[in-house]
Amino acid sequence: MIIRSWLFVPGDSERKLEKGRGNEADALILDLEDAVSNDRQDIAREMVRDYLTANSDRSRQQLWVRINPLDTDLALPDLAAVMPGAPDGICLPKVYSAEDVNTLCNYLSALEAREGLELGSTKILCVATETAASLLTFHTYLEGVSDRLVGMTWGAEDLSAALGAMDNMNPNSGEYDDPYLMAKSLCLAACRAVDVQPVGVVYVNFRDDAGLETECLRDRKAGFIGKIAIHPAQPPIINRAFTPSDAEVDYAQRVVDMFEQNPGLGTVGLDGKMLDMPHLKQARNVLSMAEQIKAMG
Ligand code: COA
Numbered sequence: 001m002i003i004r005s006w007l008f009v010p011g012d013s014e015r016k017l018e019k020g021r022g023n024e025a026d027a028l029i030l031d032l033e034d035a036v037s038n039d040r041q042d043i044a045r046e047m048v049r050d051y052l053t054a055n056s057d058r059s060r061q062q063l064w065v066r067i068n069p070l071d072t073d074l075a076l077p078d079l080a081a082v083m084p085g086a087p088d089g090i091c092l093p094k095v096y097s098a099e100d101v102n103t104l105c106n107y108l109s110a111l112e113a114r115e116g117l118e119l120g121s122t123k124i125l126c127v128a129t130e131t132a133a134s135l136l137t138f139h140t141y142l143e144g145v146s147d148r149l150v151g152m153t154w155g156a157e158d159l160s161a162a163l164g165a166m167d168n169m170n171p172n173s174g175e176y177d178d179p180y181l182m183a184k185s186l187c188l189a190a191c192r193a194v195d196v197q198p199v200g201v202v203y204v205n206f207r208d209d210a211g212l213e214t215e216c217l218r219d220r221k222a223g224f225i226g227k228i229a230i231h232p233a234q235p236p237i238i239n240r241a242f243t244p245s246d247a248e249v250d251y252a253q254r255v256v257d258m259f260e261q262n263p264g265l266g267t268v269g270l271d272g273k274m275l276d277m278p279h280l281k282q283a284r285n286v287l288s289m290a291e292q293i294k295a296m297g
Pocket residue numbers: 007008009010015016017019020031034035202206230231232
């Protein structure tokens with residue numbers, strides 16, 4: 001299943017939890033980290049576990065949980081509290097390297113055994129660029145990372161604090177400043193290198209629908225699949241932007257057909273344009289994505 005939209009829902013908000021389940025988001029990320037104040041941590045853990053248990057049919061929408069970072073003493077109690085609800089996956093924030101993902105994998109194995117869940121069934125999405133060290137350790141993912149890892153996203157908010165910055169925007173261009181664009185690029189490359197889903201960064205101006213759509217289309221062009229959302233208005237826009245249009249699917253099919261009809265050729269012409277292997281690969285990606293989305297109903 002391709003997850004196009006991942007909607008963050010504060011784990012201690014009854015109202016937002018209820019709203020989340022009715023939302024189009026392909027997955028909810030029930031948050032136990034930054035959206036929850038420390039004095040509400042216990043309540044949030046209980047609410048999230050009960051919610052997971054009450055919503056065991058995940059065929060339309062997966063339910064994930066963001067736990068606190070592994071270097072805090074909140075992470076293990078977060079996990080122990082929610083695993084009885086069999087979340088589809090865990091979102092791991094503020095990682096330093098692939099070692100954190102592998103440590104989480106071991107914790108999950110132990111807790112899956114305790115709960116009688118299938119070993120390896122709980123997946124991992126990490127927020128790969130929230131610490132200064134994380135920008136320098138992307139190679140560790142290539143050296144061996146748990147196959148529970150199905151996606152990585154990046155972040156510019158915590159990273160700017162970690163880098164001692166006052167702001168993460170470039171005042172001249174109005175775009176992210178250099179370190180954040182580097183974080184984005186490294187995240188994308190690492191994801192493709194280890195074959196996990198590169199997930200676009202959260203768009204914080206949640207009233208700016210047009211801006212969100214533009215950014216989604218740009219992310220998709222760059223190679224990202226799907227995006228993090230923080231407001232219920234965002235997932236419909238994200239889903240649409242990451243679903244190949246009929247015109248895109250038609251064109252991709254024509255490219256694939258063209259190569260199939262000319263089996264000996266590495267280069268063909270279509271509509272006056274030269275096409276070679278990278279184009280065929282892109283066309284197959286579009287068709288595969290469209291098919292997977294169709295299968296989701
Ligand atoms: N999930 C589910 N429901 C949400 C929601 C979310 N992330 N964000 C807002 N809603 C609900 C609101 O409760 C409200 O429902 P109601 O009218 O029944 O009360 C409705 O959607 C409209 O919300 P709105 O008034 O437009 O926004 P807000 O001012 O209440 O909330 C935020 C704005 C940013 C505080 C809120 O969207 C939010 O909490 N987002 C998630 C933040 C988060 O988890 N951050 C951590 C990850 S970066």
